[in-house]
Amino acid sequence: MTADLAPKRSGRRRITGTPYALIIPAVAVLVLAMGYPLVWQLITSTQQFGLAQQFGQAAPFVGLQNYITLATDPYMWTVVARSVLFCAACAAITMVIGTLLALLMNVVARWVRLLLQITLLLAWAMPVVAAMTVWTWLFNLRSGVINWMLTAIGLPFHGHNWLIEPLSFFGVAVIIVVWMSVPFVAFSIYAGLTQVSEEVMEAASIDGASARQRFFSITVPMIRPVIAIVLLLQVIWDLRVFTQIKLLQTAGSVKSETNLLGTYIYQLGTGSSDFGLASAVSVFVLALTIVISAFYVRSMLKEES
Amino acid sequence: MTTLVTPTATSRVVARPPSSRRRGGAASAKKLILALAAYIVAILFLLPYLEMVVVAGRPAKELLSRNFFPTHFDWSNFATIWSTGFGGNLSTSLQVAGGATIVVLVVALPAAYYTARHRFRGRALFLLLVLATQMFQPAAMLVGIQREFLGFNLPSPTLSLILINAGFNLAFAVWILNAFVSSIPVELEEAAVVDGCTRIGAMMRITLPLAMPGIVTALIFTFISAWNEFLVALTLTLSAPDSARPLTVAINSYVGQYSIDWGHLFAGSLVAMVPVVILFAVIEGRVVSGLTAGAIK
Numbered sequence: 001m002t003a004d005l006a007p008k009r010s011g012r013r014r015i016t017g018t019p020y021a022l023i024i025p026a027v028a029v030l031v032l033a034m035g036y037p038l039v040w041q042l043i044t045s046t047q048q049f050g051l052a053q054q055f056g057q058a059a060p061f062v063g064l065q066n067y068i069t070l071a072t073d074p075y076m077w078t079v080v081a082r083s084v085l086f087c088a089a090c091a092a093i094t095m096v097i098g099t100l101l102a103l104l105m106n107v108v109a110r111w112v113r114l115l116l117q118i119t120l121l122l123a124w125a126m127p128v129v130a131a132m133t134v135w136t137w138l139f140n141l142r143s144g145v146i147n148w149m150l151t152a153i154g155l156p157f158h159g160h161n162w163l164i165e166p167l168s169f170f171g172v173a174v175i176i177v178v179w180m181s182v183p184f185v186a187f188s189i190y191a192g193l194t195q196v197s198e199e200v201m202e203a204a205s206i207d208g209a210s211a212r213q214r215f216f217s218i219t220v221p222m223i224r225p226v227i228a229i230v231l232l233l234q235v236i237w238d239l240r241v242f243t244q245i246k247l248l249q250t251a252g253s254v255k256s257e258t259n260l261l262g263t264y265i266y267q268l269g270t271g272s273s274d275f276g277l278a279s280a281v282s283v284f285v286l287a288l289t290i291v292i293s294a295f296y297v298r299s300m301l302k303e304e305s
Numbered sequence: 306m307t308t309l310v311t312p313t314a315t316s317r318v319v320a321r322p323p324s325s326r327r328r329g330g331a332a333s334a335k336k337l338i339l340a341l342a343a344y345i346v347a348i349l350f351l352l353p354y355l356e357m358v359v360v361a362g363r364p365a366k367e368l369l370s371r372n373f374f375p376t377h378f379d380w381s382n383f384a385t386i387w388s389t390g391f392g393g394n395l396s397t398s399l400q401v402a403g404g405a406t407i408v409v410l411v412v413a414l415p416a417a418y419y420t421a422r423h424r425f426r427g428r429a430l431f432l433l434l435v436l437a438t439q440m441f442q443p444a445a446m447l448v449g450i451q452r453e454f455l456g457f458n459l460p461s462p463t464l465s466l467i468l469i470n471a472g473f474n475l476a477f478a479v480w481i482l483n484a485f486v487s488s489i490p491v492e493l494e495e496a497a498v499v500d501g502c503t504r505i506g507a508m509m510r511i512t513l514p515l516a517m518p519g520i521v522t523a524l525i526f527t528f529i530s531a532w533n534e535f536l537v538a539l540t541l542t543l544s545a546p547d548s549a550r551p552l553t554v555a556i557n558s559y560v561g562q563y564s565i566d567w568g569h570l571f572a573g574s575l576v577a578m579v580p581v582v583i584l585f586a587v588i589e590g591r592v593v594s595g596l597t598a599g600a601i602k
Contacts, residue, residue, distance in 0.1 A: 019425050022415040026435070026475060029412050033472025034438055037449025041441070044448075104343055108336075112343050114589070118582060119347040122354060125529045125581040129557045130574035133565070134353040145356065179350070187525065188481065191518035195488055225484040233439060233477060240442045243535065265445045275448060282445035289440040297436065301429050 045279035054273055066280035075256075076264075076281070080288065083261040086170060087238040090177045094238075095231055097178065098185025105186065106193045117187070124183035132247040135176050139163070163253040170258070176244050181237070185230050192226030193219070228300050236289055242266065261285050361571035382568035383576070391573060393548025394555040399580060400463050401538075401551055402531040405470035409478045409527045410520070412471075417482030418508065422491065432483070435476045443473070447540050454541055461549060462541040469541075470531035478523040485519030486512060521588050528584060532577075552577050 045066055047059035070076045101120070105113045138145050139162045150157035163169045196219055204214050242262030249255050249263065259267065261281065269278030362378035420428055454465040489512055497507040513520070535553040542550040550558075556573045559566040 019419055019423060022419040023431055025412040026416040026479060027431070029408060029468070029471050029475060030435065030438055033469045034441075034446070036453040037446040038438075038441060040449035040452065041445060101346060104339060104346070108339050108343050112340050116343050116347055117589070118585070119350045121525075121529075121581060121585050122578055123350045125532060125578055126353070127533055127553050127556050127574050127577055128535055129553065129560060130357070130570060131353065133560065133570060134356050137356060138353065179353075183350075184526065188522050191485075191522040194518045195485070222488070225488065226481065229477075229480045229484055232436075233480075236436075236439045240440070242442060242444045262442055262444060265442050269445065269448070278445060282442050285442060286437070286440045290437075297433065301432065 041279045041282055044275050045283045047276045049274050049276045059276065062276070066276045067284070069277065070280055070284060079259050079261055079264050082170075082259075083239060084288075084292075086174070086241070086260055087235060089174055090181070090238040090241070091231065091234045093174065094178050094181045094185055094234055095227075098182045098230075099189055099227070101182065101186040102189035102193055105190045117190075120183035120186055123179060124187075128180075128243050129247070131180065132176070132244060132251075135172075135179075136248065136251040139172055161252075163248065163251060166254075166257045169248065169253050173245060173248055176248070177238065177241060180244070181234060185234065188226055188230045189223060192223035196222045228296075232293060232296060232300070235293065239289055239292070240285060357571040357575060360567050361575055363568070382572035386569050386572050386576065389555075389569065390548040391552075391555060391576070394550055394552045395576070395580075397463060397549055398532060398552040398577075401466045401470060401534075402528050404463075404467035405474065405531040406524055406527045408467060408471035409474055410524060413475055413478035413482055413523065414513075414520070417479050418486050418512070420479075421483045421486035432480070435479050438472065439476045443536055447536060450537055451540050462538075462545050463549070465541055466531075466534075466538060466551065469537050470527075470534055473534070474527040474530050477526055481523055481526075482516065482519050485516040489515045524588065525585065529581060532581060 044059075046061055046063055048062040048065065049059050053059045101116070105116055108116070137143070139147075141147065141159050141161045144162075146162075147157045147160055150160075162172050200218055201214055204218055209217070240262050241260060242265075245258070245260050245263050246266065249258055255263070255267065265278050265281045265285075268274050268281060361382050362380055364377065364379040416431075419425075420432060450469060454462075454469070457465065493511050493515070494504075494507040497511050498504060502510065533553060534551075535557065538551045538554050539557065542554055547555070547558075552573070556570060556577065559570040559573065
């Protein structure tokens with residue numbers, strides 16, 4: 001593997017053993033925190049849970065039966081399609097708004113930037129239960145501020161129920177999820193922007209590059225690694241979104257029409273104690289995420305080296 | 306970096322006069338519009354907060370009133386909340402989020418530094434494994450987590466929560482720090498070594514300060530995620546005394562099956578913001594920016 005090292009680094013004193021000493025602590029934390037639950041899930045996904053298991057009987061192993069049940073269930077595929085669409089919408093909107101806000105932070109005066117950062121911080125750090133309570137209030141059909149404002153400007157929204165129609169339910173969900181994730185994107189990309197050197201920008205500007213050219217040939221390449229990571233994580237997280245959808249469902253909607261993968265897993269597992277099927281869905285989500293992101297991750301790792 | 310970037314920038318230049326950067330009126334108008342945009346965004350993001358403050362300050366007997374603003378504000382919710390054991394919850398949350406943040410930075414920094422600076426066997430595998438931990442639904446892992454950590458029989462759930470939150474948030478820290486360290490030219494470190502610095506000294510004095518925006522981002526991210534984590538906290542503190550529960554669980558307990566203690570719910574949530582804002586205020590100034598590119602010529 002030394003051959004892989006860039007030539008200029010080959011002269012450096014090699015410290016054998018250090019690589020693993022530096023990486024093992026991180027692996028140890030991951031294994032300790034998440035190893036057991038992950039293995040438990042893989043095993044459970046091959047077991048069958050029924051009424052007897054609720055009374056403590058050990059669940060029998062049924063091989064891939066749970067996966068076959070899922071694959072032949074049209075409802076599962078509906079939920080998958082819904083989740084992918086929801087994820088695409090949320091991730092795209094979040095990335096666009098987040099990047100624009102990061103750019104905005106980069107050009108405004110310091111105290112305006114601080115004001116923006118603190119507002120975003122407040123949205124980001126609000127306990128999710130409180131945030132969801134406020135949001136369901138804002139969209140409440142009778143006393144909600146949103147209906148009140150829309151009615152005030154003459155639109156027919158008096159007593160409009162936002163959560164009963166699946167499409168409008170997901171519209172509200174997208175707004176809330178985007179509101180909660182934009183701060184993360186904006187903060188991360190802004191951190192990337194601070195690495196873009198003023199001097200290079202100035203030099204390019206003296207050489208006659210327009211603002212547009214400076215942006216696309218200097219700024220974008222510099223912050224691309226950060227954008228790549230943030231986008232990747234955003235897609236992964238939006239695919240497994242759970243709490244927001246669960247609490248919105250509680251606020252009043254038809255569950256079967258608004259389930260995403262996260263709430264479907266919860267409904268199967270905690271809801272009907274079918275941990276085998278729930279784990280199988282969860283492993284399926286893992287596989288789906290890998291399929292969606294594999295190409296992208298590969299090009300990311302390739303570009304790095 | 307300089308030599309790489311400038312040619313691409315210039316080669317694309319079409320015949321266009323160098324744009325003068327200070328054009329007086331136009332420039333300040335643009336500034337004003339941008340600032341205005343910032344204010345509008347800020348207000349949009351604060352909209353839910355406005356509602357929260359209004360409710361937290363609403364006197365109990367006006368809760369059902371249809372007016373948006375109460376006739377007067379009554380801040381007693383902010384005082385009475387402390388008698389519900391909120392101080393203990395706050396301290397538990399601080400320990401969990403603070404502990405998880407420290408663990409994440411201590412283990413992620415060396416790993417990210419090494420993966421950014423060296424190509425070694427298993428490097429891609431390590432980065433992928435770290436990423437894969439994000440692909441599982443936390444709600445689906447609850448049963449496994451419960452079995453594992455209740456089996457450990459630790460004296461308090463706080464330690465378990467620190468470890469789990471560190472595990473949940475390690476991926477972002479490793480990947481973002483890897484990206485930031487990669488963007489810092491290794492020549493800077495080598496120059497420092499030539500000037501008599503040790504390797505570790507070069508890393509501490511050159512690379513870490515330059516990667517500070519990334520470190521700060523990882524720090525804020527981990528702290529906020531751990532501060533807000535709810536499902537695992539709820540699962541692991543079911544049998545713990547009230548005051549040993551983190552804030553999110555305490556706040557959730559104001560939402561009952563049939564009635565909701567609005568005042569305390571929102572007062573608690575507003576108080577929960579304070580440590581996060583303080584943390585940000587403390588580290589914001591430490592972001593060193595844009596030092597790298599000019600350093601090698």
